[in-house]
Amino acid sequence: MTAQSALSRLLMPVAALPAEMNIADVADRLLTAECRAFLSLPVVDDAGRPLGLISRYTLQDIFMLRFGRDLHGRKPVSEVMNPAPLVVNLAMNLEEAAQQVTSQLSYPITEDFILVDGQGLYQGLGTVLDLLKAMEQRVAQRNAVLRKTLVDLKESQTQLVQAEKMASLGQMVAGVAHELNTPLGYVKNNVQLLRELQAPLLELAEAQTRLIDCLNDPACDEERLALALDEAARNRELAAPELLADDFEQLFADTLYGLEQIGELVVGLKDFARLDRAMSEDIDLNDCIRSSLVIARNNLKDKAEVVCQLGELPRIPCAxxxxxxxxxxLLTNAAQAMDGCGRILIKSWADDAAAYVSVQDTGKGMPPEVLKKIFDPFFTTKPVGQGTGLGLSISFKIIQDHGGSIRAASQPGRGTRFLIRLPRAHAPLLQETA
Ligand SMILES: Nc1ncnc2c1ncn2[C@@H]1O[C@H](COP(=O)(O)OP(=O)(O)OP(=O)(O)O)[C@@H](O)[C@H]1O
Ligand SMILES: [Mg+2]
Structure with missing residues (x-):
């Protein structure tokens, strides 16, 4: 629907009156069926330009005077018309028309408004009531569009949160897979080595068994015994078990260490995802810091030395x-902000009301104009494909949902510090973000 057609729909083609028409005749015209619905009638000049509006009430007042009709009935209508009527151009849109009419309208409403074309020529009359109805319809339509937009927005927000979750999950899985690879590699090597080392030992054991069998056998002659002794001695020399003890010890210890590391990563992964736990529970934030560090280890490895100063924390409700x-x-951002190799300091502490975690890096920092935008969705300074600009906006939302706050301070060239505050107890606002 165009704006023009919205106004044209309000247009009533009421015949305009010439300025010379007398008051009595106009009054009669007001009584006709065509004009009964209107509060006023338009008066135009010869060219069809509006000159004024004559109100039903003005005429009523005149005729209610004693001898009003006789005294004034012959006078031209131009004498009593409102020479500054409400005029609306048909090219206006509904909102502009409503604004213009309401700004000039006075109470009580005794007039309609004149609709003119682009040349200012009279086209018809419109009533204020119809204009209000059209506006109400427009508002209802807009509301419906807004409601739909809101639903769409919520949906795409949910999708974005999901996408970011998947991205961080992907990042995490890639990091953990990489971390698992190192211990897996040397556990495999060690096991292969152990397999090679055990072969001569098994042969020695077999040779010794044959020798014992021979010794225990009264029918075993000298020649067979000498052969068995010889074979056992040769295998012993080949296997050299006295030299293997230390190697075995070392290989088993290394293998066990590797397996422990694998176990630690698997527990870390499980702790990180906590898929098996309820949303709100009493959590030690230091545990969260530790499991995030296990997961981020691969990303941080060549980028930063991590120093933790973790204080004692109360258990707090959180997801x-x-x-x-x-x-x-925060850890990934800190690592990405490092030019060479830097330092990340993680601190935690608590007071009577809240627990705090700060993550401080010695990265490149941010100028104030970047700093003020970092929590905006899609704000990123990273190249296309590297950052979506959603990390901090989602972090902000998560901390907000927990009734807490997250703030950042930064100095270009020196580094950045993020401070998270999570209250010890908070309103049950915690919601699952999809
Ligand atoms: N520790 C930091 N040091 C310097 N700049 C930072 C730091 N953390 C965030 N920023 C700035 O804030 C911007 C927004 O960060 P955010 O985590 O929201 O998105 P991103 O890291 O660019 O992309 P994504 O996290 O989606 O991969 C970053 O592009 C970067 O400019
Ligand atoms: Mg980020």
Whole structure:
């Protein structure tokens, strides 16, 4: 629907009156069926330009005077018309028309408004009531569009949160897979080595068994015994078990260490995701810090030395997997902000009301104009394909949902510090973000 057609729909083609028409005749015209619905009638000049509006009430007042009709009935209508009527151009849109009419309208409403074309020529009359109805319809339509937009927005927000979750999950899985690879590699090597080393030992054991069998056998002659002794001695020399003890010890110890590392990563992964736990529970944030560090280890390895100063914390209600997502974001951002190799300092402490975690890096920092935008969705300074600009906006939302706050301070060239505050107890606002 165009704006023009919206106004044309309000247009009533009421015949305009010439300025010379007398008051009595106009009054009669007001009584006709065509004009009964209107509060006023338009008066135009010869060219069809509006000159004024004559109100039903003005005429009523005149005729209610004693001898009003006789005294004034012959006078031209131009004498009593309102010479500054409400005029609306048909090219206006509905909102502009409503604004113009309401700004000039006075109470009580005794007039309609004149609709003119682009040349200012009279086209018809419109009533204020119809204009209000059209506006109401327009508002209802807009509301419906807004409601739909809101639903769409919520949906795409959910999708974005999901996408970011998947991205951080992907990042995490890639990191953990990489971490698992190192211990897996040397556990495999060690086991292969152990297999090679055990072969001569097994042969020695077999030779010794044959020798014992021979010794225990009264029918075993000298020649067979000498052969068995010889074979056992040769195998012993080949296997050299006295030289193997230390190697075995070392290989088993290394293998066990590797397996422990694998176990630690698997537990870390499980702790990080906490898929098996409820949303709100009493959590030690230091555990979240530790499991996020296990997961981020691969990303941080060549980028930063991590120093932890973790204080004693009260257990607080939160969704650990969401808090882990925030911490992983902060750690990843810190690593990405390093030019060479820097330092990340993680501190935690508490007071009577809240627990705090700060993540401080010695990265390249941010100028104030970047700093003020970092929590905006899609704000990123990273090249296309490297950053979506959603990490911090989602982190902000997560911390906000926990009733807490997240703030950042930064100095270009020196580094950045993020401070998270999570209250010890908070309103039950915690919601699952899809
Ligand atoms: N520790 C930091 N040091 C310097 N700049 C930072 C730091 N953390 C965030 N920023 C700035 O804030 C911007 C927004 O960060 P955010 O985590 O929201 O998105 P991103 O890291 O660019 O992309 P994504 O996290 O989606 O991969 C970054 O592009 C970067 O400019
Ligand atoms: Mg990020």
């Amino acid at each position: 650990p997997s969401q808090i882990n997502q925030v911490l992983l974001n």
